[in-house]
Amino acid sequence: MSVQTPPKLQKLAIQTLMRNEAEVISSLEELPPLLFQILFKEAFIVRQTNLIKAMVATWPETYLPVGSLMKRPDMEILQAVQDGVDMRLNREFYTRRGKLQVLDMRNVHHAYWNVGNDNDYSARTSDKEQAEKFLPRYALRQHLKVIFPLSLASRQSESNAFFLNWAQQRKRLLYFCCIKMKIWPIAFQDIRDILKIFHLEYIRELELNIDWTLLELKYFAPYFGKMKNLRKFMLSPIHKETYPITNVTRVTDVQCLDKFISQFSKFNCLQHICLKRVHIIKDKMNQVLGCLRTPLETLSIIHCQISQAFVDSFSCSRSLFQLKHLEIKGVTLDAFDLTHLRGLLEKVVDSLGTLDLSQCHMKDSHVNVLLPALTQCSQLTDVNFCYNDFSMPTLKDLLEHTVNWRKINVEEYPAPLECYDELNHASRERFAQLCEELMDTLRQVRQPKNISFATVANTCPKCRGKYVYGHGAKLCSC
Structure with a gap:
C-alpha cells in the first residue's frame, strides 16, 4: 500500500x-x-x-x-x-x-x-x-525545427491540410523537417509546392505510391536528389495502366528515366530499396545498383518484370555484397539462369538473414542451381519458397542440406507437386502424407521451429481454398 x-x-x-x-x-x-x-x-x-x-x-x-x-x-x-x-x-x-x-x-x-x-x-x-x-x-543552431510526418494524397486529411497551411505561411521562420514521407496519387504541382516547405535533406524514408507519367517522374528527380540522407526508398505505381510499357525505347522516355535513376548516385546512406510493380525499370536495374554509393541491407523486387541481364548483374554488384534481406517475390524466374543469383548468395552467406523467393514459378532445376549456396547461408532466420513448383525429391534434398540453418525461425515451402492431379487439385490425404514425410526428413537434420508447407490457392475442388501443413495439417474451410 x-x-x-x-x-x-x-x-x-x-x-x-x-x-x-x-x-x-x-x-x-x-x-x-x-x-x-x-x-x-x-x-x-x-x-x-x-x-x-x-x-x-x-x-x-x-x-x-x-x-x-x-x-x-x-x-x-x-x-x-x-x-x-x-x-x-x-x-x-x-x-x-x-x-x-x-x-x-x-x-x-x-x-x-x-x-x-x-x-x-x-x-x-x-x-x-x-x-x-x-x-x-549544425542545424540546431538555426531556427526552431518542426518534425512532422507526412502522408500526402489528393484528398488531404483535415489535420494535414491545417498543418500545411500553417507551415506554408511560416516556412521562412521555422525549419520544417519530415523524417518519413509517404506520397499517394496527387497532382504533381501540389506535391512540388509541399516539398518546397520542407528541408528535403532530412527525409530518411520515402514511399512513392504514384501514378505519375515518366515526364512527371523526371520533374520530381531534382527534389528526389536533394534527399541525400535517404535510407529507405519504396516505389510502387498503384495503377497498372500508368506504365503499360515494359520496354522504354523512345528517346524522350529514356531521358526521363535516366534523369530519375541518376539521382541514386547522390544518396549517402541508402540501405533499403523496395520496388513493387515497377516494370519500366526492367532493363535499368543494374544501372540503379551501379549508381549506389553505399551497400544495401535490403533489396525487395515485388511483382516486377526483370531481365536476365539484371539477374546476371547480381554476382558483380558490390552494392549487394552486404545484404541482410533479399526479397524477389512474384517475379517470373522459370526461364532464367540463376547461376549469378547463386553467386550473390555465396557472397552474403555471413550476412543474409531473410530470403523470400516465393511466387517465382521456380522449378527443380533452379533449386539445384541455388542449393550449394543455400547450404552455406548460416545466418538465415526466415525463408519463403512458397508458390513454386518443386517435386518431392527436390524438397527432400533441400531440407537435407539445411543443417547449417541453426538460426532459422520461420520457413515456408510449397507442397510437393506429387500432391496434385491433372486438374491441379490437391489430394488431402496425399498432401498430409507427403508433408509428414518431409517433416521426418527434416527432423533427422535439425529440429524445426515454425515451418509450413502450403498448396497453391484454389486447389480444393469444393471451396477453392488451399491446404497448409505446419505442426499438423490445417485443411481448407470445407
Missing part, C-alpha cells in the same frame, strides 16, 4: 494544481523541469489548450516529442501547439526559460513521457541527445 501511495498523492496534487490554470501559467518560469513535463502531459489528458499553448512557448528543454501524446488527429490540440510556437515567434513575447529547438510531432511511442517511475531519469535521454538524434548539430 505504501508503494502506491506516493504516485496517488502526486496525481491528486497535480489535479488540484490544474484546476487553477491561470496560476499555473503565471508560474511556468519557476517550475522544475520534471514537474513541467508532468503538467504538460496532464494538460493533454484534460485538454487545457491555453496551458498547452503557454507551456510550448516556455518549454525549458531543447526537445519536445509532443506528437507521441497525440494518439489521433485533434484539431484543437494541434491549434494550441501551433499557437505556442507562434508565441515564440512573436517578438513581443519574451521568456527567459524557453529553450526549445526541436518540436517532434510524430505519433510514435517515446520513453520521454514515462514519468512517475523509479527509473524516470534513465528512461529519459537528455534533451540535447534527443535533438541531435534527429538533426545534425
Whole structure:
C-alpha cells in the first residue's frame, strides 16, 4: 500500500494544481523541469489548450516529442501547439526559460513521457541527445525545427491540410523537417509546392505510391536528389495502366528515366530499396545498383518484370555484397539462369538473414542451381519458397542440406507437386502424407521451429481454398 501511495498523492496534487490554470501559467518560469513535463502531459489528458499553448512557448528543454501524446488527429490540440510556437515567434513575447529547438510531432511511442517511475531519469535521454538524434548539430543552431510526418494524397486529411497551411505561411521562420514521407496519387504541382516547405535533406524514408507519367517522374528527380540522407526508398505505381510499357525505347522516355535513376548516385546512406510493380525499370536495374554509393541491407523486387541481364548483374554488384534481406517475390524466374543469383548468395552467406523467393514459378532445376549456396547461408532466420513448383525429391534434398540453418525461425515451402492431379487439385490425404514425410526428413537434420508447407490457392475442388501443413495439417474451410 505504501508503494502506491506516493504516485496517488502526486496525481491528486497535480489535479488540484490544474484546476487553477491561470496560476499555473503565471508560474511556468519557476517550475522544475520534471514537474513541467508532468503538467504538460496532464494538460493533454484534460485538454487545457491555453496551458498547452503557454507551456510550448516556455518549454525549458531543447526537445519536445509532443506528437507521441497525440494518439489521433485533434484539431484543437494541434491549434494550441501551433499557437505556442507562434508565441515564440512573436517578438513581443519574451521568456527567459524557453529553450526549445526541436518540436517532434510524430505519433510514435517515446520513453520521454514515462514519468512517475523509479527509473524516470534513465528512461529519459537528455534533451540535447534527443535533438541531435534527429538533426545534425549544425542545424540546431538555426531556427526552431518542426518534425512532422507526412502522408500526402489528393484528398488531404483535415489535420494535414491545417498543418500545411500553417507551415506554408511560416516556412521562412521555422525549419520544417519530415523524417518519413509517404506520397499517394496527387497532382504533381501540389506535391512540388509541399516539398518546397520542407528541408528535403532530412527525409530518411520515402514511399512513392504514384501514378505519375515518366515526364512527371523526371520533374520530381531534382527534389528526389536533394534527399541525400535517404535510407529507405519504396516505389510502387498503384495503377497498372500508368506504365503499360515494359520496354522504354523512345528517346524522350529514356531521358526521363535516366534523369530519375541518376539521382541514386547522390544518396549517402541508402540501405533499403523496395520496388513493387515497377516494370519500366526492367532493363535499368543494374544501372540503379551501379549508381549506389553505399551497400544495401535490403533489396525487395515485388511483382516486377526483370531481365536476365539484371539477374546476371547480381554476382558483380558490390552494392549487394552486404545484404541482410533479399526479397524477389512474384517475379517470373522459370526461364532464367540463376547461376549469378547463386553467386550473390555465396557472397552474403555471413550476412543474409531473410530470403523470400516465393511466387517465382521456380522449378527443380533452379533449386539445384541455388542449393550449394543455400547450404552455406548460416545466418538465415526466415525463408519463403512458397508458390513454386518443386517435386518431392527436390524438397527432400533441400531440407537435407539445411543443417547449417541453426538460426532459422520461420520457413515456408510449397507442397510437393506429387500432391496434385491433372486438374491441379490437391489430394488431402496425399498432401498430409507427403508433408509428414518431409517433416521426418527434416527432423533427422535439425529440429524445426515454425515451418509450413502450403498448396497453391484454389486447389480444393469444393471451396477453392488451399491446404497448409505446419505442426499438423490445417485443411481448407470445407
